[in-house]
Amino acid sequence: MTTHNGNTRNEATTLPAASHAGNGTRRLAAVTAVLAALYALAGTIAGLSGQPFPVGDGDRYSMALLHGAPNALLGWGLTALAGLAALLAAACAAGARQDRAVPGLRAAVTAMAALTGLAALVLVGDARLLSVLGYIPVIIAKVSYDPQIQQALPRLLDPAQLNLLALAAGAALWAALAVAVNRRARQACAKCGRGDGTAGGPFSAGAAARWGRIAVAVAVVVPLIYAATRICWAFGIPLGVEPGLLDGMQSQGMDTSALGLGGMAVLGSVLTLGLVQRWGEAFPRWIPGLAGKRVPITLAVVPAAFVAMAIIPASVTMLMMAGLPSEGTIPGFSLSNWAPLGPAFLWPIWGVALGAATLAYWLRRRGACASCHRAG
Structure with missing residues (x-):
């Protein structure tokens, strides 16, 4: 019985x-x-x-x-x-x-x-999705008075x-x-993917916490290298670029764009760091109405996954641009002008690392499955 x-x-x-x-x-x-x-x-x-x-x-x-x-x-x-x-x-x-x-x-x-x-x-x-994300601060700051920004706005939703x-x-x-x-x-749980014999594997919470920290470190450092060059340009420091070329960019108002791009890269690094920090799991105390509350997993995973997907094609575009001759304020790659395109050589690693860091965050935070009740 x-x-x-x-x-x-x-x-x-x-x-x-x-x-x-x-x-x-x-x-x-x-x-x-x-x-x-x-x-x-x-x-x-x-x-x-x-x-x-x-x-x-x-x-x-x-x-x-x-x-x-x-x-x-x-x-x-x-x-x-x-x-x-x-x-x-x-x-x-x-x-x-x-x-x-x-x-x-x-x-x-x-x-x-x-x-x-x-x-x-x-x-x-190609690079346009990541480019739009990077130029968001510039668009917000200059859309009210800059005719070039105003003319470019329809392209944000064009068919391409x-x-x-x-x-x-x-x-x-x-x-x-x-x-x-x-x-x-493989007869695993449809909700979480766990099955018999998967406990303690590379996709367990404990393992993800270990390799996720390495992925986060890489995904934080790479955009900071890019940010350093752009922020230096914004303040007139010709880091990795010929002074004459920097003068040309500043005369066209591109120093504001450089500051915006550098700032977004720094913000991206900070947010990526949250994938292994306490404030990436619970809202900080200084946020009104949300202090101490649990950060929804999708709030971190969805945008991070989208950015990771945008980085990969952007890296392909930038690497191809490196082999082209100079055109206006867009130089080809050279030892004297390495900064405009050089940091993009690391972008494929950045995209993969950010994707891995996002996966590790999800694996670490998902907890016990409500369907199969497995944990770990």
């Missing part, structure tokens, strides 16, 4: 959990399928209209790894990828609805996640910028779907 009751109890616990896992995967796959289909539809309409696809605009900061490819080839390639992604996500949703394993689905979803991430962050993505956001969102959705499918395949 005891054994029978124990088995019944286990079945009552396992079956709803499996059903919940299938429902979560199905919903995620359905959302991914719909959004991919909408992207494919938009791409088809843009292609048939005869207008250029919103992939790059010739500006240096829109240079991607495939910037030299024909616009139509890139546009139709992304459209075809979105169509294939919609079909695969629909198949994933159908398999989850019927609670059955589809042969090869796990490998196909994982491959699609890798392909969309590669396209969004390396092949087609929206396309970058759509690609980043697609990459994030496919990464999440690949995680969900792989969790189901």
Whole structure:
């Protein structure tokens, strides 16, 4: 009787959990399928209209790894990828609805996640998303009187910028779907990913606390190197740049921009430091209405993950710019002018480190799972 009751109890616990896992995967796959289909539809309409696809605009900061490819080839390639992604996500949703394993689905979803991430962050993505984030203080400070800023505002939401956001969102959705499918395949908890034998592994809270500190240290130092150069320029110190070039930047009012960019980099470093500090878990006492309250995990994880995703394509753009000849106030890379582009050589490391630091923060703070009750 005891054994029978124990088995019944286990079945009552396992079956709803499996059903919940299938429902979560199905919903995620359905959302991914719909959004991919909408992207494919938009791409088809843009292609048939005869207008250029919103992939790059010739500006240096829109240079991607495939910037030299024909616009139509890139546009139709992304459209075809979105169509294939919609079909695969629909198949994933159908398999989850019927609670059955589809042969090869796990490998196909994982491959699609890798392909969309590669396209969004390396092949087609560029520096504009990170550039917008960096120029926020300058935009706020000068938008009321600077005609150049006012004229540039519509570009913040132009089709090319929206396309970058759509690609980043697609990459994030496919990464999440690949995680969900792989969790189901190895019979791990759908909510937290823990399974039998995972305690004490590299993704445990204790291990994440150790390697997370290293990741945070790297993600804090790299933007400070960039910030040091820009703040020096703002105060007329030609750190890593020829004095004549700095004079030209100051004559065009770029010292304000340099100060804003440097300030945002410092702010980013400080916020990154919060991923291993007490004030990153509980609001400081000096914040009215929030003092001592728990910092929601998503409040730190979502923006940090977005910035990490924006850094990777920006690093590709900046490294490509380093090989170009000088153009106006944008010099090519040289020993006498290393600072404009030199710090970007470390940006790939920065992006990976920030992503790892964000993951470690989540692993460390998530606590015991409400679904499987595992901890650690």
